[in-house]
Amino acid sequence: xxxxxxxxxxxxxxxxxxxxxxxxxxxxxxxxxxxxxxxxxxxxxxxxxxxxxxxxxxxxxxxxxxxxxxxxxxxxxxxxxxxxxxxxxxxxxxxxxxxxxxxxxxxxxxxxxxxxxxxxxxxxxxxxxxxxxxxxxxxxxxxxxxxxxxxxxxxxxxxxxxxxxxxxxxxxxxxxxxxxxxxxxxxxxxxxxxxxxxxxxxxxxxxxxxxxxxxxxxxxxxxxxxxxxxxxxxxxxxxxxxxxxxxxxxxxxxxxxxxxxxxxxxxxxxxxxxxxxxxxxxxxxxxxxxxxxxxxxxxxxxxxxxxxxxxxxxxxxxxxxxxxxxxxxxxxxxxxxxxxxxxxxxxxxxxxxxxxxxxxxxxxxxxxxxxxxxxxxxxxxxxxxxxxxxxxxxxxxxxxxxxxxxxxxxxxxxxxxxxxxxxxxxxxxxxxxxxxxxxxxxxxxxxxxxxxxxxxxxxxxxxxxxxxxxxxxxxxxxxxxxxxxxxxxxxxxxxxxxxxxxxxxxxxxxxxxxxxxxxxxxxxxxxxxxxxxxxxxxxxxxxxxxxxxxxxxxxxxxxxxxxxxxxxxxxxxxxxxxxxxxxxxxxxxxxxxxxxxxxxxxxxxxxxxxxxxxxxxxxxxxxxxxxxxxxxxxxxxxxxxxxxxxxxxxxxxxxx
Amino acid sequence: xxxxxxxxxxxxxxxxxxxxxxxxxxxxxxxxxxxxxxxxxxxxxxxxxxxxxxxxxxxxxxxxxxxxxxxxxxxxxxxxxxxxxxxxxxxxxxxxxxxxxxxxxxxxxxxxxxxxxxxxxxxxxxxxxxxxxxxxxxxxxxxxxxxxxxxxxxxxxxxxxxxxxxxxxxxxxxxxxxxxxxxxxxxxxxxxxxxxxxxxxxxxxxxxxxxxxxxxxxxxxxxxxxxxxxxxxxxxxxxxxxxxxxxxxxxxxxxxxxxxxxxxxxxxxxxxx
Numbered sequence: 024x025x026x027x028x029x030x031x032x033x034x035x036x037x038x039x040x041x042x043x044x045x046x047x048x049x050x051x052x053x054x055x056x057x058x059x060x061x062x063x064x065x066x067x068x069x070x071x072x073x074x075x076x077x078x079x080x081x082x083x084x085x086x087x088x089x090x091x092x093x094x095x096x097x098x099x100x101x102x103x104x105x106x107x108x109x110x111x112x113x114x115x116x117x118x119x120x121x122x123x124x125x126x127x128x129x130x131x132x133x134x135x136x137x138x139x140x141x142x143x144x145x146x147x148x149x150x151x152x153x154x155x156x157x158x159x160x161x162x163x164x165x166x167x168x169x170x171x172x173x174x175x176x177x178x179x180x181x182x183x184x185x186x187x188x189x190x191x192x193x194x195x196x197x198x199x200x201x202x203x204x205x206x207x208x209x210x211x212x213x214x215x216x217x218x219x220x221x222x223x224x225x226x227x228x229x230x231x232x233x234x235x236x237x238x239x240x241x242x243x244x245x246x247x248x249x250x251x252x253x254x255x256x257x258x259x260x261x262x263x264x265x266x267x268x269x270x271x272x273x274x275x276x277x278x279x280x281x282x283x284x285x286x287x288x289x290x291x292x293x294x295x296x297x298x299x300x301x302x303x304x305x306x307x308x309x310x311x312x313x314x315x316x317x318x319x320x321x322x323x324x325x326x327x328x329x330x331x332x333x334x335x336x337x338x339x340x341x342x343x344x345x346x347x348x349x350x351x352x353x354x355x356x357x358x359x360x361x362x363x364x365x366x367x368x369x370x371x372x373x374x375x376x377x378x379x380x381x382x383x384x385x386x387x388x389x390x391x392x393x394x395x396x397x398x399x400x401x402x403x404x405x406x407x408x409x410x411x412x413x414x415x416x417x418x419x420x421x422x423x424x425x426x427x428x429x430x431x432x433x434x435x436x437x438x439x440x441x442x443x444x445x446x447x448x449x450x451x452x453x454x455x456x457x458x459x460x461x462x463x464x465x466x467x468x469x470x471x472x473x474x475x476x477x478x479x480x481x482x483x484x485x486x487x488x489x490x491x492x493x494x495x496x497x498x499x500x501x502x503x504x505x506x507x508x509x510x511x512x513x514x515x516x517x518x519x520x521x522x523x524x525x526x527x528x529x530x531x532x533x534x535x536x537x538x539x540x541x542x543x544x545x546x547x548x549x550x551x552x553x554x555x556x557x558x559x560x561x562x563x564x565x566x567x568x569x570x571x572x573x574x575x576x577x578x579x580x581x582x583x584x585x586x587x588x589x590x591x592x593x594x595x596x597x598x599x600x601x602x603x604x605x606x607x608x609x610x611x612x613x614x615x616x617x618x619x620x621x622x623x624x625x626x627x628x629x630x631x632x633x634x635x636x637x638x639x640x641x642x643x644x645x646x647x648x649x650x651x652x653x654x655x656x657x658x659x660x661x662x663x664x665x666x667x668x669x670x671x672x673x674x675x676x677x678x679x
Numbered sequence: 680x681x682x683x684x685x686x687x688x689x690x691x692x693x694x695x696x697x698x699x700x701x702x703x704x705x706x707x708x709x710x711x712x713x714x715x716x717x718x719x720x721x722x723x724x725x726x727x728x729x730x731x732x733x734x735x736x737x738x739x740x741x742x743x744x745x746x747x748x749x750x751x752x753x754x755x756x757x758x759x760x761x762x763x764x765x766x767x768x769x770x771x772x773x774x775x776x777x778x779x780x781x782x783x784x785x786x787x788x789x790x791x792x793x794x795x796x797x798x799x800x801x802x803x804x805x806x807x808x809x810x811x812x813x814x815x816x817x818x819x820x821x822x823x824x825x826x827x828x829x830x831x832x833x834x835x836x837x838x839x840x841x842x843x844x845x846x847x848x849x850x851x852x853x854x855x856x857x858x859x860x861x862x863x864x865x866x867x868x869x870x871x872x873x874x875x876x877x878x879x880x881x882x883x884x885x886x887x888x889x890x891x892x893x894x895x896x897x898x899x900x901x902x903x904x905x906x907x908x909x910x911x912x913x914x915x916x917x918x919x920x921x922x923x924x925x926x927x928x929x930x931x932x933x934x935x936x937x938x939x940x941x942x943x944x945x946x947x948x949x950x951x952x
Contacts, residue, residue, distance in 0.1 A: 059829035060792075060841065170834070171892050174691055288839035 036208035036233050037110045040275040045071035048251060048278045054100035057285035057293055065100060067278065074104045077183075078111035079190030079197045084139070084163060084181070088113035088204060091135040091216065095119040095128070095151075096143020098257040098283045101167050101183060103270060105141045110214065113204040114139075117216045117228070118261040120615045121147065122608070124653065127226075129154040131218050135228055135459060136160040141183070145171040148180070155179075210234040215271075216459055217264050219411050220614040228459035229264075229411045238452040239414040240272035242435040246419065247381045253279035253300045254378075258290050263616065264411040265385075269303060272414075294375035302382045306389035307617065309404075311545070312374055313393050314521050318549045334362035335399070342399030347423045367400045376402050383407050383419070385430075386616065388492075388511075390519030394427040406430050408490060412468065412475055413437075414453035418490045429489035439490065445480035446496040480509075498621065500531035506593035508536070510621075513585055513594045520577045521546040525606050527619055528596060529632055535597040537635040539628070540574055541565075541605050547573075562603045562660060571665055574601055578667040586670035595669040598635045600642075602628075603660035609649045635664055686723060689916060696724030698760075699900060700745065700868060705754035707740055714740040715751065716924040722868070727894055728902045729911045732921035733944060738904045739781065741921065742870055745902060746778050747771040772801050777866035779857045781873045781904075787846040791837060791856050792828065794845055798863025799824040828863050834896075835859050835889055851882040855889070862893065869893075871903040875910055883907065887914055908945075912936065920944070 034040050044053065049068040056063050065073065086092070092109045094116055096102050106116035117135055119128060121143065128150055132140070138160050142148045148166050152175075155161055166172060167183045190197065214236045218226040243249075257270040270281045279301070284293040291312075320331055341355045351359075371377045382397070382404040389406065397404045407419035408430035418439070420431035433439050437451040450473045457465045469475045480499050481492040493499065494511040502508045510528040517526045517538070524543040530536030542565050551558055551567075558564040582595040606612040611623050625632065627646070634642035645659040686696040700722040707715040714737045722728045722745075730738050743749040744756065747766045756763045758774065766774075777798070785794050802824060803810075805817040813821070832838055835855055840848060845856060854874065861869055874890065875883045887910060893899050905911045911918060912932040920928035920935055922944040928935045935941055 059826060059833055060838075061829075170896065171888070173895060285838045286836070292839070 034237065035210045036205070036212065037107055037214060037236075037271070037275060038205045038208065040237070041067075041071055041074065041107060044275065044278045051251065051278065052280045053274075053278075054103065054281050054283070055297070056100050056283040057289070057296075060285075062282075062296070064280075070100075070104065073187070074108045074111065075201070076187040076190045076194075077104055077108035078201055079194055080186035080188075081108055081112045081114070081139075081190070082197045082200055083189045083193055084186065086112050086114050086139060088207075090114040090139065091117050091137040092139045092141065093117045093119055093132055093135075093137040094141045094261065095123075095147045096121055096141075096167065096261075097287060098259075098261055098266070098270070099143065099167065100281070100283055102141065102143065102261060103257075103281065105165075105183075106215065106271065110208070111201060111205055113207065113212075115213050115216050117218070118267065119218070120220075120260050120262040122260075122615060123150075124609070125150045125153045129157045131226060131228070132161070133158050135216060138162045140164045142166045144168040148172060148175070208233065210237075213456070215267060217262060217267065217411055220263075220616040220618065227461055227464055230456040230459050231264075231414055232456050235414045235453050235455060236268065236272045237276065238436070239416055240268060240276040242452075243268075243416050243419075244273050244277050246421070246435055247301075249273060249277045249279065249301060249381070251278040253277065253380070254297055255279065255281055255301045255303075256290075256294055256297055256299045257281050257283050258287075258294075259303070259305075260615070264415055265303060265409075268415045269301075291375065295373065296375075298375060298378040300378045300380045302376070302379050304382075304384060305386040305617075306384050306393070307387070309384060309389065309393055309397060310521070313396055314543065314546050316370070316374075317521070318545070321549070321553070331366055334366040335396075337362050338367060338399035339395065342401060343395060343425075346398055346401055346403060347425070363401070371400055371402065376400075379403065381405070385409060387618070388515040389427060390515075391427040392519060398425065407434075408492060410477060412455045413449060413451060414455070416453060417447075417449050417451070417477070420489075424487070424489070426487075426489070429484060429487065429491050431490065432488055433490075439483070440474070441482060442476075444496065445482065445493070445499070447477045447479050447481045447490070447492070448474045449477065450474050498531075502530050502536065502593045503532060503534040504593055507590055508594055509591055510594075512591055513538070513581065513596065514619075516581045516584060517577065517596075522550075522573060523577060525613075525619065527606075527621065527624055528594070529625070529635075530594065533636060536594050537632070538578065538596045538599040539624070539631070540578075540599055540601045542570060542574065542601060544605075561605060562658065565601045565603060566660070566662070568663075571601055571663060574599070575665050575667055582667060582669050592670075596667055597669055598664055598666050600631055600635065600662050600664050602631075603644075603662060604646060604648060604658060607648075609651065610647070631662065640664055686725075693725060693895070695726045695916065698722070699724045699758065700902075701755075701757040702741075702744070703755040703757065705741075705744060705751045705756070707737075707744060707749055707751045714924055715744065717754070718921070718924075718926045719754075720919050720926065720929055722900060722902055723917075724867075724900055725894070725898050726900060726916040727890070727914050728900075729915035729918045730902065730904050730921065731906075731908070731911055731918060735923075736921040737924040738921055739872060742778070742872055742902070742904055745868075746776060746870055769801075772864065775864075775867035776870065777861040777864040777868075778870035779854070779861050779872060779874060781876060783850075783853045783857055785845045785853060785857055785860070788844060790842050790844055791848070791859075792832070792841050794856055795828045795831060795859045795863050796824065798860040799828060801864060802827075827865070831859050831862050834892075835862075851878055854878070854882075854886070858886075858889065862897075862899075865897075866899065868900045868902065871901060871905075873904050873906065875905060875907055883910060890914060 044067040050066050052064045053067040053070040054065045092114050094102050094105050109116040140151050142164055151164055163179050165181050165183050165186055169182055210233050212233050214231050214233045216228050216230050218228055255269055259266045274281050282297045284290045320328055337358050341351045341359055344351050379402050382402055385407045405420040405425050409415040409417045416434040417437055418431040418433050437449055440448045454473055454475055478496050479492050480494055480496040481490055484491055494509040498510055500508040508530050513528045514526045517523050522543055523540055525541040527539045528536055544561055578596050578599055585595050586592045608615050630644050631642050641661055641663055643661045645657050647655055647657050649655050698721045703719050705715055705718050730741055732738050744751055750765050803820055805820055809817040837855055875886055894901055918932055918935045920941045927940040927944055928938040
């Protein structure tokens with residue numbers, strides 16, 4: 024396929040691509056959603072009709088060119104259509120994180136001055152209602168699911184289907200205006216505005232043009248040979264740039280089908296039913312799935328367990344080589360085929376990966392064991408490196424050159440340079456237009472020649488030409504002894520243990536390094552169950568002496584491995600604490616994309632950090648927590664501080 | 680307000696219809712024990728009617744009288760204006776009355792979906808034989824009924840456990856499945872026997888939300904027994920209070936809250952010694 028996908032000839036906007044798909048692949052499925060237990064599907068021509076009806080309805084409501092339309096809810100075809108309909112009338116869609124609190128929404132919505140909101144359900148409508156007094160430009164809200172909304176004051180509320188109905192009935196009158204607005208769209212018109220997750224400070228609105236989105240979709244689709252017949256599962260937040268590129272950009276460019284799960288809880292069942300051919304997940308999802316497989320194998324019969332262990336051994340030995348097309352002996356090949364029949368095939372089917380042709384993981388480092396596990400099963404899992412400002416793609420791993428410790432070579436059209444302090448810079452057609460209403464930050468990030476600072480420190484590996492990322496540039500510091508301090512490097516090694524869910528390492532300017540650890544309740548809970556250890560809460564399990572000892576052995580193992588690296592050997596963890604609560608985005612400790620916010624954690628838990636450096640063995644502390652509904656409470660605990668053995672590095676000891 | 684024969688409008692704008700079920704001077708005895716003593720009250724179409732009272736007040740017996748499981752020795756039960764004869768449980772179901780149980784009564788070995796489908800039984804006309812062959816009318820009928828069941832599964836947000844055997848579910852979810860099964864019968868009167876018993880605060884909030892939206896979306900008339908006073912006062916339109924088999928109060932939550940007899944029954948009476 025893809026011979027029809029010639030350059031940008033006339034295809035300079037989302038509506039233009041949609042029109043092409045409706046004409047060329049009219050009867051091919053464009054969107055599916057599981058509802059009422061059945062996969063409902065819409066072809067490209069039906070999709071086009073739905074979107075046009077909505078766009079006409081928008082005109083009827085008085086949407087003007089350049090208006091911002093906030094879209095908030097779980098992944099549903101209707102919400103993707105809302106974004107495209109907004110583009111059809113020259114408005115700018117702004118997808119927001121559906122689990123954002125009302126205050127977070129108040130900030131982003133008043134920052135962009137959204138006039139219209141499209142809300143998925145009552146929960147989202149309630150949040151907007153709560154903050155509407157702060158939103159001076161807000162005019163009307165369109166909702167999808169009417170449940171629970173019948174008693175609401177209807178002055179500002181319209182049902183999605185009613186907007187479409189109005190659009191359909193006034194088609195004759197409104198269509199010329201819509202056509203005129205579509206005709207005005209060009210390669211430099213704004214396609215979408217996405218808010219960064221805000222690892223540091225307030226979120227920034229990243230403006231992406233049609234050029235950014237379409238050029239990126241085109242080159243990345245060619246890079247991985249994506250086809251019209253591909254299927255993806257759209258389950259990651261719609262506000263995240265990756266979902267926009269996969270489910271809108273690439274989906275429109277290639278004309279493949281976007282599948283939406285029934286609900287967040289059914290994602291794994293739906294994944295299995297759809298069997299996507301192109302799949303993306305952050306490392307956390309792969310980790311969870313692997314943890315689940317291992318836990319279930321612990322409970323399997325001895326015969327099955329032996330079979331699993333044997334064939335997984337075979338897979339580990341030859342699986343990646345077979346996937347990369349390297350020579351493998353005939354006996355190993357036959358053995359691997361047997362394994363495919365007995366173990367790998369059924370396992371991939373259970374996981375929903377039977378049909379995956381291209382799989383990506385990004386966002387965080389993935390553990391080598393986890394990465395190799397999936398690759399050894401024959402799943403073409405690769406890594407990419409990107410960010411919102413680049414319209415995702417900066418580097419990616421080509422087929423056959425996949426390793427767990429690099430993030431690949433530059434994507435087509437991307438240039439890369441490394442600054443003296445190690446920070447990575449790039450320039451590409453995907454480079455964002457600006458941060459909305461924030462010229463200062465735009466200038467800080469993007470220089471006049473179009474080079475963008477990633478904020479990450481890394482280097483290009485000479486042997487392979489692949490980029491390797493060490494840490495956030497601003498997090499890289501110096502330990503008290505003047506050696507390099509890269510917390511993420513150590514944290515990633517720690518997180519590769521299934522028992523450790525999250526960890527934060529401290530040590531910048533300090534005499535030695537220390538760490539906070541969050542245990543993984545699934546893995547440790549299962550261990551506790553098998554060993555008859557009763558516990559009532561996360562806090563109790565996290566404080567159990569045997570758990571602490573297990574974590575200590577993990578920390579010591581990591582210290583041994585860190586000591587191997589001459590540059591970073593001073594980052595060994597001397598003391599650590601297993602925290603009494605899980606770090607949570609609701610408490611501001613993580614971003615909505617589950618990244619650690621160091622400054623906030625340092626402030627909030629300063630008493631515990633101090634105790635790790637003043638030699639105390641225990642620390643009593645009280646921490647404020649926020650419940651899902653916004654209420655606040657406090658938990659207090661007395662935590663044990665453990666010392667971990669560190670490896671001495673010969674040369675350095677001699678010098679001291 | 681409550682005397683209007685054709686119903687009335689609630690403060691939040693729901694239309695309450697005429698009386699659907701009327702209990703007249705009901706007395707129920709088990710041997711020498713009088714569980715219910717000469718109680719009269721009615722249930723109106725579209726309302727949420729609660730029956731409350733301390734332990735042993737006769738609430739569950741009352742619910743069993745409404746559901747037709749117990750036949751009172753004295754008094755009349757009028758359903759839609761007609762005096763109800765003695766009936767078998769399936770006849771009650773056919774009349775459009777469905778219920779949930781205080782101690783969950785689901786088919787533990789069956790999946791959630793199958794349990795919900797059993798709620799559709801009274802709506803299926805084809806015989807066992809043609810259902811087994813699954814041809815023609817039986818197939819169409821099952822598809823139509825499955826759709827109703829799926830809408831209820833969607834409504835109660837139990838999609839993720841659709842295929843899970845009930846025995847593997849936690850208590851709070853079993854309660855929800857039981858509600859789904861009762862709702863699947865598309866009842867005109869739904870009886871809930873302590874729907875929140877043994878639940879934590881979050882589960883109670885969820886359940887309250889479902890009860891309210893059920894009443895709101897489908898217009899289902901609901902009669903419920905509940906211990907949690909906060910829940911009852913928030914949910915119900917009218918409340919009957921029982922104590923030792925007698926009715927000691929009847930009215931809106933506010934009226935009941937300020938009723939001295941009710942306060943005495945719940946908080947006890949001070950002795951003058």
